[in-house]
Amino acid sequence: MRYAILDEILDGPFRITARPEPISGDLRRGWGITLLLLILHYSYGRRASLQKLHFLAFAARTEHNRALVQAVLDGLSREEELLVRIEPWVNRALAFADAAGLLHLVKGKTVRTSAKGVLALATIMGDEELLAEERLFLSRCAKLATEDVVTRILKAKPTA
Amino acid sequence: MTLLIRHIRLHVETAVGPFGVDVPLTTGLNILWADNTKGKSTALQGMLYALGLERMLSAKREIPLPHVMTSYVEDDQDRQHPVLESSAWVELENSHGEIITVRRYAVNREVSNRLISVFEGPALSRPTAAYRQQDYFVLDSGAAQRESGFHFMLAQFIGWRLPTISRYDGGESLLYLETLFPLFFVEQKSGWSAIPAAFPTQFQIREVGQRALEFVLALETHDRERLRQQLDLEIANSKIEWATKRNQLVSIAALANARIQGITASPMLSDEEISQASLVIPTEDNQSPFLTDVASGLRARIAELNKHVTPTVAAAAPASEEEMSRLTQQVADSSARRTEIFKRLQTEKAQAGSIRLRLQALGEDLQKNQDAQKLQKLGSSLTEVFTTDRCPTCAQHIEDSLLEQQDSPMVMSLEDNISYIKAQIDLFKRLQEQTEANIEKISLVLTEATRAANADSARLRALKAESTAPANIPSVTLIEERVRHQTRLETLDEVQQRFEEGKIDLADISSHYLYLITAKSSQTKERLSESDKAKLKRLADLFRNQAKDYNFTTFSPEELEISEESYRPQKEGFDIGFEISASDGIRLKWAYQLAMLELARTERTNHIGFVVFDEPRQQEASKVSFQSLLNRAATAKAANQQVIFATSEDFQQLTGFLSGVEHNLVAIQGRLIKPLNWRRLK
Numbered sequence: 001m002r003y004a005i006l007d008e009i010l011d012g013p014f015r016i017t018a019r020p021e022p023i024s025g026d027l028r029r030g031w032g033i034t035l036l037l038l039i040l041h042y043s044y045g046r047r048a049s050l051q052k053l054h055f056l057a058f059a060a061r062t063e064h065n066r067a068l069v070q071a072v073l074d075g076l077s078r079e080e081e082l083l084v085r086i087e088p089w090v091n092r093a094l095a096f097a098d099a100a101g102l103l104h105l106v107k108g109k110t111v112r113t114s115a116k117g118v119l120a121l122a123t124i125m126g127d128e129e130l131l132a133e134e135r136l137f138l139s140r141c142a143k144l145a146t147e148d149v150v151t152r153i154l155k156a157k158p159t160a
Numbered sequence: 161m162t163l164l165i166r167h168i169r170l171h172v173e174t175a176v177g178p179f180g181v182d183v184p185l186t187t188g189l190n191i192l193w194a195d196n197t198k199g200k201s202t203a204l205q206g207m208l209y210a211l212g213l214e215r216m217l218s219a220k221r222e223i224p225l226p227h228v229m230t231s232y233v234e235d236d237q238d239r240q241h242p243v244l245e246s247s248a249w250v251e252l253e254n255s256h257g258e259i260i261t262v263r264r265y266a267v268n269r270e271v272s273n274r275l276i277s278v279f280e281g282p283a284l285s286r287p288t289a290a291y292r293q294q295d296y297f298v299l300d301s302g303a304a305q306r307e308s309g310f311h312f313m314l315a316q317f318i319g320w321r322l323p324t325i326s327r328y329d330g331g332e333s334l335l336y337l338e339t340l341f342p343l344f345f346v347e348q349k350s351g352w353s354a355i356p357a358a359f360p361t362q363f364q365i366r367e368v369g370q371r372a373l374e375f376v377l378a379l380e381t382h383d384r385e386r387l388r389q390q391l392d393l394e395i396a397n398s399k400i401e402w403a404t405k406r407n408q409l410v411s412i413a414a415l416a417n418a419r420i421q422g423i424t425a426s427p428m429l430s431d432e433e434i435s436q437a438s439l440v441i442p443t444e445d446n447q448s449p450f451l452t453d454v455a456s457g458l459r460a461r462i463a464e465l466n467k468h469v470t471p472t473v474a475a476a477a478p479a480s481e482e483e484m485s486r487l488t489q490q491v492a493d494s495s496a497r498r499t500e501i502f503k504r505l506q507t508e509k510a511q512a513g514s515i516r517l518r519l520q521a522l523g524e525d526l527q528k529n530q531d532a533q534k535l536q537k538l539g540s541s542l543t544e545v546f547t548t549d550r551c552p553t554c555a556q557h558i559e560d561s562l563l564e565q566q567d568s569p570m571v572m573s574l575e576d577n578i579s580y581i582k583a584q585i586d587l588f589k590r591l592q593e594q595t596e597a598n599i600e601k602i603s604l605v606l607t608e609a610t611r612a613a614n615a616d617s618a619r620l621r622a623l624k625a626e627s628t629a630p631a632n633i634p635s636v637t638l639i640e641e642r643v644r645h646q647t648r649l650e651t652l653d654e655v656q657q658r659f660e661e662g663k664i665d666l667a668d669i670s671s672h673y674l675y676l677i678t679a680k681s682s683q684t685k686e687r688l689s690e691s692d693k694a695k696l697k698r699l700a701d702l703f704r705n706q707a708k709d710y711n712f713t714t715f716s717p718e719e720l721e722i723s724e725e726s727y728r729p730q731k732e733g734f735d736i737g738f739e740i741s742a743s744d745g746i747r748l749k750w751a752y753q754l755a756m757l758e759l760a761r762t763e764r765t766n767h768i769g770f771v772v773f774d775e776p777r778q779q780e781a782s783k784v785s786f787q788s789l790l791n792r793a794a795t796a797k798a799a800n801q802q803v804i805f806a807t808s809e810d811f812q813q814l815t816g817f818l819s820g821v822e823h824n825l826v827a828i829q830g831r832l833i834k835p836l837n838w839r840r841l842k
Contacts, residue, residue: 019570022581023561025525030532032562097545127538130531
């Protein structure tokens, strides 16, 4: 009996019910997928490598990261000072978006928006307030973060 | 408050001579007829252009006129001649019978097309006389606000006082003429797509359509709304005034290391409570005596000191020695205590910093959750992956989260999550207020402790100096103490006095604030006044009546209503949209625009007194209804109003429709813009 010990300790019936837990807004499915679509939208040719997607998702997610990455891309701080985290939620959002047909994973490396994704984006872009800060950041930075720049940043070692 | 268009002229200069067209217009029904391709719309667009209203059609700042006005004209032999100069002219008359003529160049090497010349008289219909000319500007900001702006002048000429309304960015702006004219001028293409009108959105005006309608129908709701906004603004100002005054008093109190007790950050309503507010001097032991009590204590001590004759150094020596040892101990203790207080202050400040960070993070998270919620609501128009709780691949249940599904907790719904974050934000804000209050209080305690310690040190120095002084001179320590107390007392008294004066100011602000919130609470919640409702009812009657006249058939015209919220036509509370046929859409458009014109005959409105329809039949509505439209439009004559139709209806058929209808027909055979040589021949 799983709760036998409880029965011994307690003198009445006892039940455990899971209560819903709050989670951070950026871990919501819709939010994550939308961020990916926005990253692709602001990248050249509406496509990006997986590493660029990870990089920009990390960068756009919080105000703190946005400021850090912006400073690096503007040449105000050094690439080595940026510690990029590869976050598992990006892969999950990617899997959902791929399954829903919003984007295509080409040869397991490059991600491209699908026609369905372009349609969804049009609706998202129609509401100026949706992910406004993230959008502003991406419109400034997505094109600065070329594949070369991203590779360099991801390979850079923090200097002591 | 009306405007009559008396005459439109388009004029083009070429190397082979002038080209152009004249369109004289009257009150009542005017029909401008031309073959479809020959540019009857050009004449109407020329009028809009002359009046600087092109941004009503599009946000683009290019000249909305076809090539005949901007690049080349063709003569009867189809030869092309480059346009050297071109201009659009309109002669206007207002309800006081004043006449002006405006001219705006489309092409001119010397004169900018942002300039509009106004001649103070009928320069087109009576060209022989000389008229005073004045130039105004359009398109630049301020064209509607400044005296040299053409739209400012035009609004005055019409007799309009344009209201100020709020924009999306939180600022305010005038209800620009470009947002009103779509109600009077139905342009050939997009003009027919919306009832009451296709309003331009580039001015960022909130609910621009409703605001324009409220102004044109002169609804009182606009004034009510304005009064409400005005009150809100004054209430906000009053709060700021209160907070500023309070901050000022806080700074004054700080001069005596005192803090204010009994005055809240937002305005208080009771005079009695304000007058009971007091200054206290915070102490470490939380006794915090009133400033007035501290001052009385000092006064008593000074009086006590004044009673004694100043003793000599020798006489004061035993007492001085005792005091010296006591003070030495006291200074050492105080130093330790101050270190303690300083630590507490640092802890509170660190706490405040972490609360600030937490609030920032919560704010960001709230935004993300609200975004996610919006996306969920948009979900149906995006794709189901935004809303479903089934995996798009295997159809198993999934939580709305990007965590590992197996480990994912049962995730709170977005609504609950948002309330949860808001509750946390509230909690942390309260904590923040508390911490800030603590910081303020501890800072004051620290300053007061430092002041006391400095006073003790000074006293100690004086005593030490005296211990080596000759025995028979007067003791200075007593004098020093008296002077020190006196100075402190003066500061306390002055602070107290300024605080009392400040309370009187606060009481003034409070009574004004009370007046404002009373005014606000007595305001009616109803958006529309009784007369507004009656006016809208009358408009709906006229609208239904015409819909019936024009043979509206999708459903019974009796079921048509006009919304008291959006002023759009409705059926059973729902906006009328796709369910009606295209031809019935056109009929409703006729009915609405003419209903507004007819309403102006019996009710006080700001209607301009004319309606322009470019291609009213739109190839959709049947002949029978068009006949009824012409009949109805012709009634404008008796009311001194004007209806202008531009059409390329079959001419035979048109003249048939018009028989028995009082009208002014301007028929243009061939091209609209023709060589004007005939005039030279005359």
